[in-house]
Amino acid sequence: MNIAVVGGGTRCKRLIEVTERHTFEEIDPRVVAVADIKENAPGLIKAKSKGLFVTRDYNDFFSRQDIDLIIELTGDMDIYNDILEKKKKHVRAISDATAQLFYEIARISALQKKTDQELQETRARYKAIINELIQEDVMVIAYDYRVMDINDSLLNKLGLQRRDVIGRHCYEITHRQSQPCSGKDHPCPLVKTLKTEKSSRTTHTHLDKDNKKIIYSISTYPMIENGDVIGAIEISRDITGDINMQKAMMQQEKLASIGRLSAGVAHEINNPLTTILTTAMLIQEDLDPEDPNFEELETITNETLRCRKIVTSLLDFARQSRPVKKENDINGVIKECLVLTKKQAAFKGLSLTAELADNIPLLYIDKGQIQQAIINLILNAIEATEAGGSISIGTDYNRHRRLVDVEISDTGRGIREDDLGKIFDPFFTTKDSGNGLGLAITHGIIEQHDATINVFSKPGRGTTFTIKFGLPPGENNDS
Ligand SMILES: Nc1ncnc2c1ncn2[C@@H]1O[C@H](COP(=O)(O)OP(=O)(O)OP(=O)(O)O)[C@@H](O)[C@H]1O
Ligand SMILES: [Mg+2]
Structure with missing residues (x-):
């Protein structure tokens, strides 16, 4: 339906905009012409900018063939009557008052319609x-x-x-x-x-x-x-995956920089420590065991050895030793770890058991390093668990995803949610005598093997560490 508007005020402008913006299902109203004596009337300017027909004299409408409806918006009854007299029969006309009424009805019905x-x-x-x-x-x-x-x-x-x-x-x-x-x-x-x-x-x-x-x-x-x-x-x-990846990358960066720093410091400390140790031992050799200084020198030797152990851990953490990877049976590696740790577990009154799957393919790993990583996890489990508790190690092979899982679970005290994000940080410890290096070293080793380590823990309900080793795709190295 083509509309001609007499009176190019703001209502005319709004009418042009509304008909432009909305599609009406049955009738397709479109303003095609605007008349106003004022050149700067907003509706007239809008019409002009749209390339519509504009005129100072509404009489120009009557000779046009494309108009179906004339809307009179000036509110002047004389003009409306004039239009009614002059318009062609098939052209309809509505006055300003009727237009207002329609506008109100349309607005109300639009509001009602909105809900259904x-x-x-x-x-x-x-x-x-x-x-x-x-x-x-x-x-x-x-x-x-x-x-x-x-x-x-x-x-x-x-x-x-x-x-x-x-x-x-x-x-x-x-x-x-x-x-x-x-x-x-x-x-x-x-x-x-x-x-x-x-x-x-x-x-x-x-x-x-x-x-x-x-x-x-x-x-x-x-x-x-x-x-x-x-x-x-x-x-x-x-974005959980992205965030976790970001955190892992930050962790990696942090570990790498602390690693470099530790390596430097550890090297510097190692030489004087060796001097202290050998000097103490030499003096001790010349002393009678009954000499009161003999025991003091023993303390110096033992404490220096403890420092050396920490320095060795630091160097391990700093990844001074590159892994030497060979094909290894992970179940065999775990069994050796159990032999090495069962005494400590028994001493605390804990059960230490293994449930090892028999279909695990050989893994390309540095046996010594993986053993160290697993032992660190078992020692932590032993330290966190009270007498009567249990620690279990399991292996599993997911043929479909080509992943080998090693799981170390304990029924110990668990880890506080706040601490979960920090346990792999070097020097983070909740123990009086801990160095906070065990998990940092384990993390470094696991990373060097392109494997992943995750922890699941609830305070009071135990802890599970899971290491996932990926196998190269397609290769049939199932045992
Ligand atoms: N199985 C576990 N159960 C409860 N807490 C754990 C467990 N494993 C690790 N943790 C927590 O993580 C911290 C860091 O462990 P990590 O092995 O790095 O250091 P540490 O055991 O304190 O000292 P270190 O291993 O150097 O002697 C521990 O102090 C402990 O709070
Ligand atoms: Mg530890």
Whole structure:
């Protein structure tokens, strides 16, 4: 439907904009001509910029063939009557008052529609976007936080059915809370988008179906209908892997720099220590064991030997010794570790058992280093477990993923959540007599073997360390 407007004021301008922006299903209204005697009338300027027909005299409309409706917006009844008289029969005309009335009715019905039919239309439109964005986790959330739609990717992560989610509040679904979760320390991009009508972004930690934390980067985009925000599309990307990778890289960097520093210091200390040790031993040789200084020299020797042990650990940690890798039977390596540690376990009244799978392929490893890594883990387990507790070592081969797992579990005191991120740091220890180097060395060794080490622990409920060795793809080295 082609419309000619008499009166190029702001309402005329708005009419041009509305008909431009929105598609109306049945009638397709379009302003094609505007008349105003004022050159600077905003509607006239808008029409001109759009290349529409503009004139000072509305009489020009009557000779045009393309006009279906004339809207009189000046409010002057004489002009309206003049139009009614002069217009062709098939052309309709409405006065300013009628136009106002229509405008009001349209506005009210648009408001009502928003809750049902328009919402349906919006849903359909956004559903297409959701399906396109199937890789990401997507929810469509209404202004009252109720979930209007959700995609399969997110449903799978949450372990929920669509019917369990639609109509419920987003904070119930992703945060398991009964109230909106937005707060000073936990800003919600949805709240911001609803307020500012602009897109927003933040990082949130959500819980998956196993209560495991997933770190999400969340972006929200406003859904605007008739100039009002009726809700938002929330697109979440699981960045847990990226964050963990970043942390691992930082850890690696930190270890590398401490390693370089330690190597330098250890070398410097080693020589004077050797001098102290040999001098003490030489003096001791000349003394009678009954001499009161004999025992003092014994203390000097023992303490110096202890320092040497720490320096050796530091050098190990600094990866002075490159691994010499050969094909080795990891079960055999573990059995030797058990022989070396069973006395300490028995002394504390702990059971130390192994459950070793018999299908483990040979691994390309430095036997001595891996033994050291595993012994460090067993010693820690022994130190953390009270009499009556147990320590077990298991091996497992995942043929499909070509991974060999070595698992060391204990029923000991466990590790505090705050400490979990620090235990691999050199010199981090919670023990009075600890150096805090055992796990740092283990970590370095495991890394040199392109393997990974992970820890799972709950205070009071024990600890499990898992080492995963990858096998080269395709090679059939199954034993
Ligand atoms: N199995 C475990 N159970 C509980 N806590 C553990 C366990 N393994 C390690 N930890 C914690 O991690 C810290 C660091 O361990 P790490 O082996 O690096 O140093 P350490 O045992 O304290 O000293 P070092 O091994 O140098 O003698 C420990 O002090 C302890 O708090
Ligand atoms: Mg230790």
